[in-house]
Amino acid sequence: MQLKLTLVAVAAAFVAAGTASAQDVQVVKIASVAPMSGGQAHYGKDNANGVVLAIEDLNKQNIVIGGKKIKWEAVLEDDAADPKQGTAVAQKLCDMKVNGVVAPLNSGVAIPSSKVYHECGIPMVTGAATNPDITKPGYAEIFRIIANDSSLGSGLAKYAHDTLKLKTVAVIDDRTAYGQGLADIFAKTAESLGMKVVDRQFTNDKATDFMAILTAIKGKKPDGIFYGGMDPQAGPMLRQMDQLGMSNVKFFGGDGICTLKLAELSANAKSLANVACAEGGASLQKMPGGLEWKKRYDERFPGEFQVYSPYKYDATMLLADAMKRADSVDPKVFVPKLIESNYKGVTSTIQFEPNHEIKNPSITISVYKDGKKTPLD
Template sequence: MKAIFPTLVPVGLALAAAAATLPAQAQQVVRIGHVGPVSGPQAHYGRDNENGARMAVDELNAQGVTIAGKKLRFELVAEDDAADPKQGTAAAQKLCDAKVNGVVGHLNSGTTLPASKIYNGCGLPMISPSATNPQLTALGYKSVYRLLANDNALGAGLAEHAFKVLKLKKVAVIDDRTAYGQGVAEVFKNTARKLGMEVVSEQYTNDRAVDFTAILTAIKSKKPDGIFFGGMDPQAGPMLRQMQQLGLTKAYLFGGDGICTEKLADLASGARTLSNVVCAIGGLAIDKLPGGLEWRKRYDAKFPKQFQVYSPYTYDATMVLVDAMKRANSTDPKVYAAKIAQTDYQGVTAKVQFEPNGELKNPAMSLYTYKDGKRINAN
C-alpha cells in the first residue's frame, strides 16, 4: 500500500492562497448626491457648487475616513437640474432610487422646495447650500437643513442699508417670479415700506429674459433712488447695461446673493452702472473667515477661474453630512440623520449649528459692491 504524505507548502504561500479564497475587505462606498444647474444660463453657479462638493469628497478620501471599523471611499453623484423645478424633482427621484447616502443641494429655491418633499419621502437628509426662500424650513421636514441666511435676512438687510446708510427715499422693485426672486423682493419691499421708503414701481420679468427696456423705462419715469432686483446674474448683467443706455446711471441696483457673483462684471460687459450695485450674501466674506483664504487658494488651484459664490457652502454641507455619520458611527441615513440636528462643526463658512427647524443658528450677512470690475466686501 502506497504511503500518503501531506504536501508541504511554504507558510507564506499558504497564507496568500488562503487570503485569495476569502473576500477582500473592500472599502465601503459612500455616495453623496449633488444637484445644481450645470447647463443653461445659470451653469456657472452649478459648476461652482459641484466643485465645492467634489473638493470635499476628494479631501475626505485623502483623510482615509473610517466608520464602524470600515474604511470609506466617498463618491459624488452629480445631477443637473438646469434650474428647472421639473428637472429638479426628476433628479431628486433619481438620487432616491440610487440610494445615495445624503444630498447637498439644490442651488435654487424653485428646485429645492419641490425636491425636498421627495427627499423627505425617501428618507434622505438634505442640506441646501444656497436656497434662501424661508418656506424651505417651514415645510416641517425633519431632515432638511439650510447652511446660510434666508431671504428674510437678506431682503431686510438690504432695505435697512438703503435707508439707514445710503439715505434713499424712493425705490422700485423688480422680481423674476421664481420662488427665490419673488421671495427676496417681497421682503425688501415690505421692509422698505416699514422703514418709510416709498416703493414707486413694482415690475416683473422671468428668469430667461434679457430685454428689460420696457420695465426700466416705466421705472425711470418714477425717478427712484434705487432699484431692487430679485433674480440671478444672467438677468442682472443685461439689466445694468440697459440702465446705462436709458440714463439710469445714478440709481443703485440692489440684489441678493443671486446677483452677487464674480461673473456679474463679465455679464455687465463694462457698464458703468456696475459700480452702483449693492448686493448681499448670507455669510461672512471668505477672506474674513479663519482659514478662508487658504481654502480659496486650494479651490483656485483645483478649479481655476470658476469660483462664484456658494462652493464654500457645498464644501461645508458635504463635511457636515460626514461629520454626522462619524458621530452616529453609521453611514445609514436612517441612523445618522438625527445627528445632523446636533451638529457643532467649525466649517469654512461658519460655526455650523442648527435651529430646531433646520435653519443655521446666528447666520451672518455680507454686503458687496463692485469696483474696477471686481466684487469687493462693503461691510
C-alpha cells in the same frame, strides 16, 4: 510535500484576507444637484466643485465608519434650474439610494425637491437656496447652512435706508420662488423703514430685454432699483440702464446677482458702480478658513469660483461629520445627528436652530469697485 501544502495554505490565507479587505470598503455617495446647463451653469459648476473638493479631502482621511473603510464618491446631477427636472433628479437619487444630497441652488427647485427627499428619507443640506419656505414644513431631513431671504432682503433695505439715505425705490423680480420671495421681503422692509416703493415690475428668469420695464420705472424717478433674481438677467439690466441714462440709480440684489461674473455679464456697465448686493454668510476674508480654502479651490478649479462653493464644501463635510458621530452611513441613523451638529467648517461653526436653519446667520454686503466685487467692512 508538507512545505508545499503550507505555502498553499499561506497563499490561500492572503487571498482570503484580500477578499475580506475588499468587502470591508463601503462606498458612500453624496450628490450635488445644481444647474450644470443653461444660463446659470456657472453657479452649478461652482456648487459641484465644492462637493468634489470635499469628497477628495474626505478620501485622503481614510475614514472608518461602522467598522468599514469609506470610499467617498460625488454624484453630480443637473437640474437646469427647473423644478420639474429637479424633482425628477431627486427621485433618481432616491432610487440610487445615495447617502446624502447637497442641493439645490434655486429655491424654486429646492421647495418641491425637499418633499421628495423627505419621503425617501435622504438628507438634503442647502448652502445656496434661501427662500424661508424650504424649512417651513419641518422635514427632518432638510437643513440650511446659509442665511435665508429674511436676512438678505431686510439687510439690503436697511443698508439702502440707513447708509445710502434713499427715499424711493422700485422693485423688479423674476417671478421665481427665490426672486419674488426676496423682493417681497425687501419691499416690505423698505416700506416699514419709511421708504416709498414707487413701482413694482416683473420679468422672468429667461428674459434679456428689460427696456420696457426700465422705461416705466425711469418715469417714476426712483433713487434705487431692487432686482430679485440671478445675474444672467441683472447683467443685461445694468447695460440697459446705461442706455436709458439711469447710470446714477442705485441697484440692489441678493446673492443671486452677487457674483464675480456680474461684471462680465454687464460688460462693465457704468451702472455696475452703483450695485450693492448681499450674500448669506461672511465674506471669504472673514470666514474662519476662507482664504486658505479659496487658494486650494483656485489651484484645483482655476477661474471657476462664484459664490456658493465654500458652503457646498461645508455641507458635504457636515454630512460626513454626522455619519462619523453616528458611526453609520444609514440616513435613518445619522440624520438625527445633524440637528446636534457643532461643526467647525470653512464658512463658520455650523449649529442649527430647532427649525433646521443655521444659528446666528450673518450676511455680507458687497459693492463693485473698478469692476471688482468688494465686500464692505
